[in-house]
Amino acid sequence: MNGNKFLVIDDDPITRDLLSDILCTIDGCGTDVAPNGREGLEKVKENSYAIVFTDLMMPVLNGLGVLKEVQKIYPGLPVVVVTGMSTIDVAINVMKEGANDFITKPFKINTITSTVERILGERQLLNRIDVKGDYRGALERLNSELFQKLQKINLLQAINVELDSIYDNEAIYRTIVEMASKLLMAREASFGIIEDNFLKIKRTIGVREKNISVKGSFLETILKTKTYYLAALGETNPHTGQPLAYPFLSIPFVIKDEVFALLNVADKVDGSSFSKDDISLALTLVNKTALRIENNVLYEIVYHNLVNSLKSLVLSIEARDSYTRHHSERVTAYSLQIAEVLNLSEEDKDALKFGGYLHDIGKIGVKDGVLLKPGRLSIEEKAEIRQHPLIGDNIIKPLMFFPREREIIRSHHEFYNGKGYPDGLAGEEIPIIARVLSVADAYDAMTSTRPYRKAMTPNKALTELQRFSHIQFDPRIVEAFLQTPIGRGEVLNFSEEYGLV
Numbered sequence: 001m002n003g004n005k006f007l008v009i010d011d012d013p014i015t016r017d018l019l020s021d022i023l024c025t026i027d028g029c030g031t032d033v034a035p036n037g038r039e040g041l042e043k044v045k046e047n048s049y050a051i052v053f054t055d056l057m058m059p060v061l062n063g064l065g066v067l068k069e070v071q072k073i074y075p076g077l078p079v080v081v082v083t084g085m086s087t088i089d090v091a092i093n094v095m096k097e098g099a100n101d102f103i104t105k106p107f108k109i110n111t112i113t114s115t116v117e118r119i120l121g122e123r124q125l126l127n128r129i130d131v132k133g134d135y136r137g138a139l140e141r142l143n144s145e146l147f148q149k150l151q152k153i154n155l156l157q158a159i160n161v162e163l164d165s166i167y168d169n170e171a172i173y174r175t176i177v178e179m180a181s182k183l184l185m186a187r188e189a190s191f192g193i194i195e196d197n198f199l200k201i202k203r204t205i206g207v208r209e210k211n212i213s214v215k216g217s218f219l220e221t222i223l224k225t226k227t228y229y230l231a232a233l234g235e236t237n238p239h240t241g242q243p244l245a246y247p248f249l250s251i252p253f254v255i256k257d258e259v260f261a262l263l264n265v266a267d268k269v270d271g272s273s274f275s276k277d278d279i280s281l282a283l284t285l286v287n288k289t290a291l292r293i294e295n296n297v298l299y300e301i302v303y304h305n306l307v308n309s310l311k312s313l314v315l316s317i318e319a320r321d322s323y324t325r326h327h328s329e330r331v332t333a334y335s336l337q338i339a340e341v342l343n344l345s346e347e348d349k350d351a352l353k354f355g356g357y358l359h360d361i362g363k364i365g366v367k368d369g370v371l372l373k374p375g376r377l378s379i380e381e382k383a384e385i386r387q388h389p390l391i392g393d394n395i396i397k398p399l400m401f402f403p404r405e406r407e408i409i410r411s412h413h414e415f416y417n418g419k420g421y422p423d424g425l426a427g428e429e430i431p432i433i434a435r436v437l438s439v440a441d442a443y444d445a446m447t448s449t450r451p452y453r454k455a456m457t458p459n460k461a462l463t464e465l466q467r468f469s470h471i472q473f474d475p476r477i478v479e480a481f482l483q484t485p486i487g488r489g490e491v492l493n494f495s496e497e498y499g500l501v
Contacts, residue, residue: 005047009052009054012055019107022113026116028284029116033161036059037061040061044074049077051080056085064081064094068097083105084435113287122203178231184274184281185270188206188267189205189263190205192262198213198214199211199212199213212239217236218411230279251282253290310357313330314357328357331356332356334484337486338440352408354402354406356437359392359408362393365387408433414430438473442473465478
């Protein structure tokens with residue numbers, strides 16, 4: 001809005017000066033004033049204004065008269081009518097006569113500034129499309145431009161959605177060049193990580209996947225300035241070492257004020273250079289991706305710290321009872337064997353892999369006198385130990401990282417017939433990963449020696465699983481367990497087989 005000038009016409013000096021003061025607060029703008037319509041029209045003839053603000057009710061010449069005369073002098077000059085008569089009929093009348101807007105008294109500062117911004121924005125658009133009397137052609141050009149903008153906005157939105165769903169940085173490295181190529185309609189694109197003065201390429205389109213030395217190239221300049229570089233024709237192509245035959249855009253990924261990667265895009269399909277819009281879209285893509293990468297790194301750090309802390313907590317629980325040491329590790333291994341037979345999804349297997357470790361984490365809230373009691377438990381003691389699924393669920397719930405694992409922790413003592421705890425779920429109501437772990441947990445409990453009984457033989461434990469099918473256990477999962485290596489009596493190194501160490 002720099003350099004724009006406004007005219008305020010009003011016979012009331014208080015309103016005139018107030019409106020003038022508001023308009024003068026807009027950056028770089030100036031204001032002239034006139035006490036009536038006649039003087040206002042003289043100023044219109046002598047000066048160039050961006051917008052005319054006129055009061056509706058004035059002596060000598062009213063606002064509608066000013067509006068009509070301005071349209072004769074400068075048909076394209078915007079006129080805003082200001083009045084204390086805030087009726088629908090008045091508003092409709094002045095808009096029909098060609099006013100660009102209608103403001104009622106008393107007015108607010110933001111009403112004035114937003115009106116100015118809207119009108120000047122519309123004029124800039126009309127000036128840019130260069131009508132020159134060809135309204136049909138101007139409309140077609142405008143529609144084409146808007147369609148292209150909409151396409152890019154939709155594509156950028158789709159990219160944002162896709163990026164938000166990627167938590168693996170290696171996957172982002174593989175897809176970023178495809179996104180950039182589509183967004184800028186370029187034949188060549190590459191993404192690389194800065195390491196030891198080399199750009200180590202992770203993914204390319206249209207060029208060789210070859211590491212690039214940063215020294216002596218314009219890439220070195222980017223590392224210093226930390227801003228994008230648009231290489232011109234004739235400059236050295238960092239991928240080939242040859243003079244560029246087309247513009248080459250390189251944009252840095254900056255995290256913690258350090259450049260850690262570069263996105264390179266070149267050779268647009270239409271042969272044109274990269275426009276300001278192209279560069280703006282590319283910068284938006286890079287900034288969004290850099291934030292996603294940084295969040296992923298933080299996520300991984302927090303996640304692994306949590307995992308290690310929770311595993312330590314489980315180990316401390318098992319250390320309280322020598323009879324259950326390595327129980328969680330074995331249950332996890334058995335569960336993964338069952339998952340293989342049932343052909344469960346990778347998501348289910350991942351949940352079992354960590355949920356198996358955590359399933360008894362709630363026992364941290366059970367007193368040693370109950371947890372380690374050598375004899376049978378009383379009714380009160382049973383009620384206390386049956387709280388451990390809820391305690392475990394409450395431990396994990398605030399962490400927000402493990403929604404599927406929570407299903408295992410809370411529901412691994414539910415019975416297939418609905419008589420388990422803590423929620424009395426039955427059949428398919430019980431999450432399948434909890435039903436899987438229930439079988440594995442029971443088998444390991446039966447084949448482990450406890451203070452109050454000796455371990456069962458594997459065959460006896462398998463018989464018990466079958467006997468309690470349809471009652472405590474899902475019969476389909478018991479059948480699957482019988483088909484696993486452990487169910488067939490084979491002995492494996494579970495830690496190595498399932499990566500549990």
